[in-house]
Amino acid sequence: MWVFRSCKTTAMPFYHQLGKIPPKRHTQFRKEDGTLHYEQLFGTIGFVGMSSLLYHLHRPTMVKRVGQSIDVRPQAAVENNLLSRKLEGFQVKPNVDYLKSRVPVLFNSDVTILLSAPSKSMAEDAFYKNSDGDEVVFVHEGAGTLHTMLGQIPFSAGDYLVIPRGIIHRFAFDSSANRLFITESAHPVYSPKRYRNHFGQLLEHSPYCERDLRPPSKLETHDALGSFTIRIKKQGQLHDYVYASHPFDVVGWDGYHFPYALSIHDFEPITGRVHQPPPVHQTFETDAFVICSFVPRMYDYHPQSIPAPYNHSNIDSDEVLYYVEGDFMSRTGIDRGYISLHPAGIPHGPHPGTYEGSIGKTKTEELAVMVDTFRPLQVTAQALAIEHSDYHSSWLEPGMNPED
DSSP states (O other), X not given: OOOOOOOOOOSOOSOEEEEOOOSSTTSOOBOTTSOBOEEXXXXXXXXXXXXXXXXXXXXXXXXXXXXXXXXXOOOEEESSOOSOEEEEGGGSOOBSSHHHHXXXXXXXXXXXXXEEOBOSOOOTTOEEEESSOEEEEEEEEOOEEEEETTEEEEEOTTEEEEEOTTOOEXXXXXXXXXXEEEEEEXXXXXXXXXXXXXXXXXXXTSSSOGGGOBOOOBOOOOOOEEEEEEEEEETTEEEEEEEEEOSOOXXXXXXXXXXEEEEGXXXXXXXXSSOOOGGGGEEEEOSSEEEEEEOSEEOOOSTTOOOSOOOBOOTTOEEEEEEEESOOTTOSSOOTTEEEEEOTTSOBOOOTTHHHHTTTOOEEOOEEEXXXXXXXXXXXXXXXXXEETTGGGTTSOTTOOTTO
16 A cells, blocks of 8 residues: 655756657557567655656566675764764775775764775676665766666766665776765755745756756666676665666656756855855755755955854754865864764864954855754764864864863
8 A cells, every 4th residue: 555645846856858758658668579668667755756757678677586685784883972073084995896985984864974985987787776765976086977777977076976766876987086975865865945946946046956957868778688786775784686687778768756966066155245154055955964065155245254154053963074175264184085073062163263364365265065964973983993083172272281
């Protein structure tokens, strides 16, 4: 029995089509030899969410066997965290295996934040499907092509790759130098509601629009039978499913549910006379956290403005900042690939000297990604291995002794 729930408009409120499709849905669509294509509804929230209709050369249900399962759930080294923390992300070592390169550092029941440094493309016969959650993969370094069952998406540094749950895909990289910041969400990823009208169209005051979103372009169709292994993540387990047909055998599809790319460089900053709060940087939202983009922008232009952010204490959110490029004017001791974690309820703000030092400055070239979670984050052992353990006391005035 299907349970129908109210449907939210997602980040993809526009229609897209690739390849060949019949003029009428759920009708006969025959191949040149007279046999039928196999239609598949790929959707969300039962039958009332966003969906696409796919047309396969072969049945997408032909499972040969199910192989081993591996537990990939993150494990907490610190369950109840109240320390501000700083992680040096580039200490995560490269790995030739994309799935093994994904290192969880912070997590709760809603979201897992991972760092990844894959040094090799996934093999042409290697496929991955995350059935646990949507993924937002931020490409810090590297370029390549995301191959999916719905087509290809070329990507480069600065791109967000939004991959809805259930999308079969593989990564092909142009070189061995790749750094990814991955947010895995147990909830669907949307564009911010306040930037959409009731039809789902992005409004004029939105920091990006549909022209900036890059859906799959080139459809690749493989007419092949044999043994094809798809690694499927479900309930924290990675399962090996062996299918009898190639997973990329789609000849055409249309609909509203598909992966896409958005470059952080296409995010248009919102500024004001005085310092604007973090929500103006919001890029994506879920029911449990938001993702924000801090991009090069002009500073506040009130004659008495202080460009550095004021000290703040968000009682309800843990704040994670991933530092990408540029001069991070409110922080000292920060470099590319670093992560800061500021737990809910603990005040944080500019480091000593940066508050006063920001006065008179007119612009910033900083580039960073922020994840604000509505539930506390737990810290993994992998995070502790790359931590600067004295970060929580870095706001003391010069000469103060944290041991006094």
